[in-house]
Structure formats: structure tokens, C-alpha cells
Amino acid sequence: MNIDFAKLQYQYQLYKIEIDEAIHAVLDKSNYIMGEETTQLESSLQEFTGAKHAITCSSGTDALLLAMMALDIQPGDEIITTPFTFIATAETIAFLKAKPVFVDIDVRTYNIDPSKIEEKITDKTKAIIPVSLYGQPADMDTIQAIADRHNLKVIIDGAQSFGSTYKGKTDSNLGDVSTTSFFPAKPLGCFGDGGAVFTNDDALAAKMKSLRVHGQSKRYHHQYIGMGGRMDTIQAAVLNVKLKHYEKDLALRQEVAEKYSKALEGKGIVLPFIEKDVTSAWAQYSVRVQNRDAVQSKLKGEGIPTAVHYPMPLHLQECFKYLGYQKEDFPVAEQVSNEIMSLPMNPYLTDEEIGYISSSL
Template identity: 80%
Template sequence: MKIDFANLQYQYQLYKTEIDEAISAVLNKSNYIMGEEVATLENSLQEFTKAKYAITCSNGTDALLLAMMALDIKPGDEIITTPFTFIATAETIAFLGATPVFVDIDEKTYNIDPSLIEEKITDKTKAIMPVSLYGQPSDMDAIASIADKHNLKVIIDGAQSFGSTFNGLTDSNLGDISTTSFFPAKPLGCFGDGGAVFTNNEELALKMKSLRVHGQSKRYHHKYIGMGGRLDTLQAAVLNVKIKHYPKDLSLRQEVASKYTKALENKTNLILPFVAPSATSAWAQYSVRVKNRDEVQAKLKEQEIPTAVHYPMPLHLQECFEYLGYKKGDFPVSEIVSGEIMSLPMNPYITNEEIDYISKNVISTDNIKLKKGKRCQMKIK
């Protein structure tokens, strides 16, 4: 049995007629930039998230840049975030000349640990940027309380979590600005690059709309230094089809995750995902922690079961962030998790037979002997 990690081709075939018609309509009108499909999508995103404003953009990385630019993040400012995330989280902070200040993660959710944030706040701190890793929001009550106390802004990196919730609200409707990505393999993905920013603040919304078109207030009149950050009309057309089916796909993701958990819950050599009672996950990934990850991945590959590692090296140990002065051991939870985390195939269309096949092969890796000196160094409390 050969397993498809994201099953993008299956999803295309499922909605092929609608998608082809939507793309054809754009081609026939040739309205490739900021066509009417973009406005239609933004209205649908607002309706889905209940955020007052949804502004589409070119990708999830540019969404973070738009958010920080709208909040006037400047060189020398500091933004507190997590080192256990995709590079774009901290890369965009550094790109604007600000300083990413890392805080270790919670050992169960893998999101930023709110109890460690306050000690990192200085007079240069301007914002907190939690990441909704693997699809689950951070503890936004705790983060919002800290932000209010210290007059800080909150930017949510929700690249992996569109449709997730915290206390009943989608994480696109939390924080001062929330962002997401429509990269093809995301829970809601287009056929190229795409992203969006969300806010309930009209002033910020208007500014981000301007910033994404080079800071224009009207054509060729520029109020701000901006960027070319538009979502193209073809991608909007694809998303207009897929968002109609997204509640069903999101529900199917929940079912797949539950089936994985039930099948693997008695495997002692594995730490399964934990979702906080206050949250729901969009399940961008189903990520487990396993001893001797390389050997386990190799054995699963032999059975044509793909796996992935999100992420093998925390950001504070990346060469590009050497200038920050961090060293190994500074964020021990992130370092342990990055050495053990492994993502199993996750998409809405995995069959029961595939889940059974994957789970049985994962369970069979129990007999792999640990390399000398390698240990699963942390137990969940």
C-alpha cells in the first residue's frame, strides 16, 4: 500500500468540475490581478472566521510582514516568539530589522509557554507572536492578559491553523492581527502561494489593504512604503471553491486525527499529540514524538509510508540567527522535541485501511533498538 502524505491530487479530482469552471472563468475574463474573485473570497473568509476584516495577500510570510508593518514595527524593536516553528515566523521579524526574542515551548502543546513570556519583556518589546503550531492555537487567554498588562500587540502566526478555535473563537479572530497561509498543503490550500490577514480594527485593516499594493491610497499615490503582496485572482478562484467544502474537510481531519489516536494510544514508545480542552486543532499535521526517529522513518519508508519532520532544528540554533547569541541548551524543550518529532500522513481523505496500515507499521517499530546514548528525554507531566 502506497500512502499519499497530503493527497492534493485526490482533492482536486473531488472538486475538479467546480475548480476548472472557476479557473476558466478567470481566464475568460483575464482579470488576473485583484479580480472580483478576490473580493468574493475575502467576504467568505470574513463570514467563516467572524473577523470584521479579512485581507488576502501573496503568501503566509507576507501576511506576517503586513501585520508588523501595519503595527509600525521598526529596527531595534523586539518581538517575543517561539524558536520551534517554521523559519518565516522569526525571519520576517529580522527582515524588518527588529529582534526576535525566543521563549521556550510548552511540553504538551509545542506552542509558546506563556509562563516564560513576562521575564523576556523589555522596554523594546512591541509585540508577542504566538504560533498555532500543527493547527492548534496557543493559550490566548494567558497571552492576551500579558499583552494587556504591558501594552503589547499580539500577532498570531496561524499559517497552519485556519479553522481552529480557542474558547469557541477561530484563531483568525484573536489577537490584534491574525495571519494564515494558503500554501497547497495547508488545511485550506490554493494551487500556489497565498495568504491572508485578519483583524477587527478598521484602521489596521485599511492600512494593510494599502500596504499590500505598495502603500497606495489611490492609483500611483503612495501613503506608505509598502510591498507587492496581492493574492492573484486564479488562486482566489480556487479558494472560493475549496472554502465552500472546508467545513466538511475540517471535520474529516478531526476524524482522521481521532482514528490515529485510538489506533496508537497504547504504543508506549510514542508521545501522541495533545490538544488543550480550550482549543480545537485544524490538524495541519499529526505529529508524534518517537525514539530513534531516523530508524523509524527509514522503516516506514520501506513500507511506502511517507513521514516528515516539522521541524528538525529550532530557530535559535540556525546559522542565520547566530547573531542573536543563543546557544544549545537555552531552550531545552524545543531542542528535545525537535529531535523526536515526526509527522504522519494527514489529510481529510485517508481511509480506515490506510490508517490501520500506517498504525500497525508504526507500532511494529517498537522492536527497533535505541542507538547507544539516545533516549526519549522528556515525559509529559
């Protein structure tokens, strides 16, 4: 058997007629930037998430930048986040000349450990960025309470978790600003780069809308130093189609995860742990094994692709050497990074494929 990790082509064929029509409608109108499809998508995203404002942008990375720029993060400011995430989480902090301050992760959820946050707060701390890793929101009640006590902002990096819920609310409707990515391999992906920011704050929304078009207040009048951060209309058109089917796809992802867990339970493999009152978007189904390289090699020989998200925590990356962290500073993140392995995850895995992957593992 030859397994497709994400089945992106399969999904395209599933919705091909609708997607092709939507793309050609943009081509016929030639409204390639900020066309009506973008406005339609933002309205649909607001309805889906419950957030008052959904603002599309050029990528999940730019979504983080827009959030921090809108919150006026300055050089020398400190932002507390996790070292076990994609580099964009901390890279964007450093890009603005602020300082990423890392906190170790929870050994079960792999999200930031809230019990370790307060000891890292200083008079320079301005915000906390929890990451909804692999699709599961962090412990937002505890994190928000800490932020409220210390007058800090909360920016959620929900690049992997669009459609997940925390106590009945989507993680796009939590914190001061929540961000997401529509990179093609994400649970809701477009056909290129794309992202969005969400907020219930009118002033922040207005500022982020301005920042994504070079800080304009009106054409050629610039209130802020901004960026070119708009989403292409074609990407919005693709997402308008896929969002209509997304509730169904989320339910199928949940079924795939449950089937994996049932097949792999009791086999000496550390399975994903989902907190109560939380649902995951299942961007990944990640397990931990002791002899990862050997396991990956054997699975590859069986036609089963795997991936490692992420093999090196951020505090050990060369680009963050200047922060002065050492090996063993965040032992849980380091242990997990040596053991974690993602199995094929998409809504369209068949029972036969899940069985084959599970038995091979």
C-alpha cells in the first residue's frame, strides 16, 4: 500500500467543480486583490468562529506580525511563548526586535505549561503567545487569568487549530487577537499562502486592516508603518468553497483520530492526549516512540510516510543562540522533540489505510 500523507489532490477532485468555478469567477472579473470573494470569506469566517472581526491576510506568519504590530510591540519588549512550535511563532517576535522568552511544555498536551509562565514575567513582558499545537488549544482560562493579573496581552497562534474549540468556543474567539494559517496542508487550506487574524476589539481590528495595506487610512495616506499583507482573491475564492464543507471534514478528522487511538492503544506508543472540554482540529496525529529514526525508516519501506513536528526546539536553533539558552533548559520540549512522530492525517483515510498504518507501526 502507498499512503498519501495529506490527500490534497483527493480533496481537490472531491470539490473540483465548485473550486474551478470559483477560481474562474475571479479570473473573469480580474479582481485579484481584495475582491468581493475576500469580503465574503471574512464574513463567513466571522460566522464560523463567532469572532466579531475576521481579517484575512497573506499567511499565518504575517497574521502574527499584524497582531503584534497592532498591539504596538516594541524593540526590547518581551513575549512569553513555547519553544516547541514552528519557528514563525518566535521568529515574528524577533523580527520586531522584541525578545522571545520561552517556557517549557506540558508533557501530555505539548502546549505551553501555564504553571511555568508567571516566573518568567518581568517589567518588560508585554504579551503571551500560546500555540494550539497539532490542533488543540492551550489551557486558555489559566493563561488568560495570568495575563489579566499582569496586564498582558494574549495572542493565540492557532495556525494548526482552525475549528478547534475550548469550552465551546473556537480558539479564534479567545485572547486579544487569535491568528490562523491557511497553508495548503493545514486542516482548512488554500492553494498557496494565506492566513487570518480574529479579534473582538474594534480598534485592534481597524488597525490590523490598515496595517495589512501599508498602514493606509485611505488610498496613499498612511497612518502607520505597515506591510503588504493582503490575501489574494483566488485564495479567498478557494477557501469560500472549502469552508462550506469544513464542518464535515473536521468530523471526519475526529473519526480518523479515534480509529487510530483505538487501534494503537496498549501498544507501548504514547498517543495524543486531548483535555476535557477541548476539541482538536487534528492538524496532526502525533505519537511518541523511543526509536523514532528506525521506526520511520521501516514505515517508509512499507509505503507509509511520516513527519516530525518538530525535531529541534526553538531554544536550540542557531538563529536564537543570542538568547543564551542551553541544552536541558526545557527538558520536556527536548524529550518530546526526540520522540514525536506524525502519522498520515486527513479526513479521507480509509479504514483499510488506518488499519494498515496501525498494524505496521
